[in-house]
Amino acid sequence: MKEVISTTKGTVVSKTVDMKKDGYRFVTMSCVELDADTVDILYHFDRDLHLKHLRLTIQKKEAVPSVSLVYFAAFLVENEIQDQFGIRFDGLVLDYERTLYLEKEAPDAPYCRISVSRDVKSGED
Amino acid sequence: MARTIIPFGPQHQVFPEPIHLKLVLEDEIVKEVVPALGYVHRGLEMLADVRDFHQMIQICERVCGICSTIHAQCYCQGIEELMGIEIPDRARFLRVIWAEIHRVQSHLLWLGLFADAFGFESLFMQCWKIREKIMDINEATGGNRVNPSINIIGGVKRDMNPDMAQWVLTQLDLVEKEVNHLEKVLLNDYTVKKRTVGKGVLTREKAMELGAVGPTLRGSGVEQDIRQIGYAAYGELAHRPVVGIDGDAYSRNRVRFLETLQAIALVREAVSKLPAGDISVKVKGKPEGEVVTRVEQPRGELMYYIKGNGGKNLDRLRIRTPTFANIPPLLSMLPGIELADVPVIVLSIDPCISCTER
Amino acid sequence: MFDMTPNILRNFFHKSSTRLYPKETRQAFGNARGELYNEIEACIFCRTCARKCPSQCITVDTKEATWQCDPFVCVYCGVCVENCPKKCLHQKNDYRKPVTDKEIIFMKGETKKKKCEGDPQET
Ligand code: SF4
Ligand code: SF4
Numbered sequence: 001m002k003e004v005i006s007t008t009k010g011t012v013v014s015k016t017v018d019m020k021k022d023g024y025r026f027v028t029m030s031c032v033e034l035d036a037d038t039v040d041i042l043y044h045f046d047r048d049l050h051l052k053h054l055r056l057t058i059q060k061k062e063a064v065p066s067v068s069l070v071y072f073a074a075f076l077v078e079n080e081i082q083d084q085f086g087i088r089f090d091g092l093v094l095d096y097e098r099t100l101y102l103e104k105e106a107p108d109a110p111y112c113r114i115s116v117s118r119d120v121k122s123g124e125d
Numbered sequence: 126m127a128r129t130i131i132p133f134g135p136q137h138q139v140f141p142e143p144i145h146l147k148l149v150l151e152d153e154i155v156k157e158v159v160p161a162l163g164y165v166h167r168g169l170e171m172l173a174d175v176r177d178f179h180q181m182i183q184i185c186e187r188v189c190g191i192c193s194t195i196h197a198q199c200y201c202q203g204i205e206e207l208m209g210i211e212i213p214d215r216a217r218f219l220r221v222i223w224a225e226i227h228r229v230q231s232h233l234l235w236l237g238l239f240a241d242a243f244g245f246e247s248l249f250m251q252c253w254k255i256r257e258k259i260m261d262i263n264e265a266t267g268g269n270r271v272n273p274s275i276n277i278i279g280g281v282k283r284d285m286n287p288d289m290a291q292w293v294l295t296q297l298d299l300v301e302k303e304v305n306h307l308e309k310v311l312l313n314d315y316t317v318k319k320r321t322v323g324k325g326v327l328t329r330e331k332a333m334e335l336g337a338v339g340p341t342l343r344g345s346g347v348e349q350d351i352r353q354i355g356y357a358a359y360g361e362l363a364h365r366p367v368v369g370i371d372g373d374a375y376s377r378n379r380v381r382f383l384e385t386l387q388a389i390a391l392v393r394e395a396v397s398k399l400p401a402g403d404i405s406v407k408v409k410g411k412p413e414g415e416v417v418t419r420v421e422q423p424r425g426e427l428m429y430y431i432k433g434n435g436g437k438n439l440d441r442l443r444i445r446t447p448t449f450a451n452i453p454p455l456l457s458m459l460p461g462i463e464l465a466d467v468p469v470i471v472l473s474i475d476p477c478i479s480c481t482e483r
Numbered sequence: 484m485f486d487m488t489p490n491i492l493r494n495f496f497h498k499s500s501t502r503l504y505p506k507e508t509r510q511a512f513g514n515a516r517g518e519l520y521n522e523i524e525a526c527i528f529c530r531t532c533a534r535k536c537p538s539q540c541i542t543v544d545t546k547e548a549t550w551q552c553d554p555f556v557c558v559y560c561g562v563c564v565e566n567c568p569k570k571c572l573h574q575k576n577d578y579r580k581p582v583t584d585k586e587i588i589f590m591k592g593e594t595k596k597k598k599c600e601g602d603p604q605e606t
Contacts, residue, residue: 001417026336028445030430032415044417044428044445049354051417073336073453077445094159101163101482111171176537183537183560247487254500261512268516274560282565283514306490314486 004042004053009065012043012056016067019045024052026071031081033112039085043067060109063088076100084111128156131464135164139242139468142478146471150464158459160452166482170442177437178204178412179278186272188444189480191234192422194227194267196444197276202356203418203431204278208410213403216280217358221395223267223275224357224420226293228388229300230259231423232381235475236311239378242472243320248310255303262296265289280405290396301389304382311382321375325458325470328372337454338447339425340380341474345372351421362394374473381475384423411435422447424475446480511576516561518575521550523592525571532563532572548594553587554579 007015019026024045032040034057041064043054058064066089068075078089079100086109089095102110129150135143143164149157172184185200186193198220205212237252260270266289267273275282285293311317327337332345342349343366350366352359367383369376412433419428425447432440451474458470494500502509511517528548533541540556541563543549564572 001415023333025333027426027428028450030441030443030445032430032432032441032443042430044430049349049351051419053417071334071336073334073450076449076452099163100161101166110168113174180535180537180562183558183562187558245487247491251487251490251494257500264515265512266514268514268561269559272558272560282561306493309486310490 001051001053003051004055006055006057009056009058009062012054013065013067013070015054016043016070019052019054020070023047026073027051029074029077029081031085031087031111033085037061039087041081041087058087060085060087060112063090065089066091066093068093085109086112127151133467135161137468139238139472140476140478141238142476144471144476144478144481146459146467148459148464148467153463153465155459155462155464155467158456160456162478162482164482165479167479169483170444173439173442175438178433178439181439181442182276182278183272183274185444186274188483189422189446189477190271191231191477192227192424192427192480193272193274194223194276195420195422195427197274198224198357199418199420199427199429200431200442201276201278202420203416203429204412204433206416206418207412207414207431207433208278208408210279210406210408212280212406214358214400215284215402216404218395218399219281219285219404220276221358221362222285222293222392222399223273223281225388225391225395226259226262226266226297227273228423229297229385229392230256230263232385232388233259233304235381235423235472236307236378236385239469239472240311240317242468243316245314245316248307248317251303251307255300255307258296258300262293266293277405279408280403282405284404285396285399290399294393294396297389297392301386304385304389308382312379317378318375320466320469321378321473322373323371324374324462324466325473326371326373327454327458331457332372332454335454335457336450337425338450339422339475340377340384341425341451341454343367344369344377344380346370351419351426354419356418356420358395358398361398362391364391374469377473411437412439424448424477425451444480444483446477446483448474448477448481451476452481511578513576515576516559516574517577518579519552519554519557519559519563519588520573520575521552521588521590522571522573523550523590525569526550526590526592527569528592529568531566531568535562535566537562546594548592549590550592551587551589555585 024047027044027046030042041056045052075094079096082098083101131148133146133148135145145161147159182197185196188196233252233256237249240248263273264270267275327345329346332342348366348368367380369380413435415432417430428445430443434440528545530543533543538558540553542551
């Protein structure tokens with residue numbers, strides 16, 4: 001991973017818009033758990049077989065602004081991250097309310113390490 | 126006109142795998158589509174927590190049954206990049222050979238399923254009959270029909286001696302001959318054209334914007350193929366992406382048909398250029414750091430994000446399969462078409478739902 | 484219009500593409516990875532196979548000198564065979580025959596003397 005640009009919650013959408021203006025294709029997003037409270041969200045873009053990434057480090061409890069209004073294709077992966085890591089996205093064009101893969105009564109964040117997902121739960125209570 | 130909602134799937138005759146589409150219809154015309162996934166979600170990515178990074182190869186292979194070799198290749202490529210391993214030249218070529226054999230197999234499977242989607246039963250059977258030869262090649266060279274499992278970190282597991290290579294080539298000659306017999310049917314037949322031409326059009330701009338990959342993208346006239354990066358041995362082989370212009374189901378069908386022939390040609394070329402030498406290198410150490418690798422699967426671009434922490438388990442393994450990227454374009458193809466054409470168009474992106482959900 | 488017809492006619496005058504299984508079977512390929520078996524006399528119960536197996540279907544008990552494998556979990560990848568230090572694990576070229584009940588391959592060998600016990604082939 002060579003070209004990684006860090007962003008913050010405030011700038012991620014505008015940076016994505018810039019990417020789109022530059023003619024980048026949205027590849028996908030990856031969510032990586034860093035520790036009990038923080039996750040990295042990586043946005044991958046491609047132009048002429050050349051990859052570029054944005055990195056956004058956030059607290060698990062924070063809501064992330066959705067980029068699905070910029071790139072419609074992002075709605076699927078954002079819903080997936082909602083399901084798997086329990087992170088909320090604001091302004092999703094199509095919000096499955098965490099039922100893309102999961103049942104309603106499923107645990108909060110099945111893809112976080114077990115101890116962590118308990119933490120998240122007690123934090124919400 | 127009253128709006129009707131028709132649940133399409135999860136069990137539907139044309140779907141080999143379960144996906145659910147909520148179709149909002151006005152009369153016979155689709156107005157809106159909402160997909161629902163989650164019927165075959167297996168959580169394979171999280172198995173990286175309990176299996177070590179060597180064992181993950183077999184798990185990655187099982188993300189998708191039809192492109193298993195290519196999944197393992199992508200995974201191994203990523204780990205090799207993390208650990209700074211240079212694989213031997215012979216292994217690079219062997220990986221191409223098996224990957225392209227796999228592509229022929231996958232495309233033949235799809236051509237059959239596609240024919241089945243518009244009710245061309247004899248064409249379906251014919252494609253699958255041809256495909257059986259490829260499965261035999263897989264078994265004879267790799268060891269298993271579906272998951273030849275030849276990729277390991279640091280190279281490949283099995284070698285191909287000249288006799289074996291010759292046998293593979295003669296088998297492929299037979300396959301090519303039979304595929305050529307089908308050219309007229311797949312590209313010119315009245316039934317095929319009637320059901321596919323002008324159906325499910327995806328324009329070039331839309332395809333780029335919605336992030337389509339693989340034959341779906343190339344069918345819309347974008348000349349992009351991850352093999353152009355030249356991973357494995359593709360840099361040393363003559364390869365140009367096949368592109369269609371119209372972006373309809375017929376165009377995607379044509380791209381896949383021509384790619385089948387191209388893949389056979391690539392195997393021939395790779396065998397003729399196969400260098401001598403070792404097939405694998407010894408691997409020491411553990412992966413550390415993060416990497417994104419991509420390869421071209423029969424369905425399109427496959428992306429692996431791997432993060433290692435220097436231990437034997439990976440921190441995170443993220444797999445973005447081509448069908449996952451092709452679902453948003455599919456949603457834009459469907460509105461405005463007739464209900465009877467929905468199966469053909471859904472199949473035209475070559476959906477692989479198990480890989481989408483992993 | 485009738486582009487498929489030549490193919491259909493060709494198939495008519497060709498021998499059948501399918502076999503009358505199980506009456507008629509194809510000979511297995513020499514490289515195929517089929518049924519797993521263990522030459523239990525040579526096995527030193529080092530557990531390498533159990534540790535390396537991606538589907539974790541092998542259970543080895545060093546003390547009791549038993550080796551068991553669940554053939555319905557095994558994916559026939561051959562990793563255990565490659566890693567066995569004694570080369571006592573093998574794969575036949577034929578697949579297991581279908582059965583009506585699930586079963587577990589259970590093998591008991593001799594408990595080895597001291598010298599082999601601490602031979603855990605770490606990698
Ligand atoms: S690796 Fe070989 S010697 Fe060791 S327990 Fe398994 S079968 Fe026995
Ligand atoms: S063949 Fe593979 S799955 Fe089967 S026992 Fe050996 S290592 Fe395990």
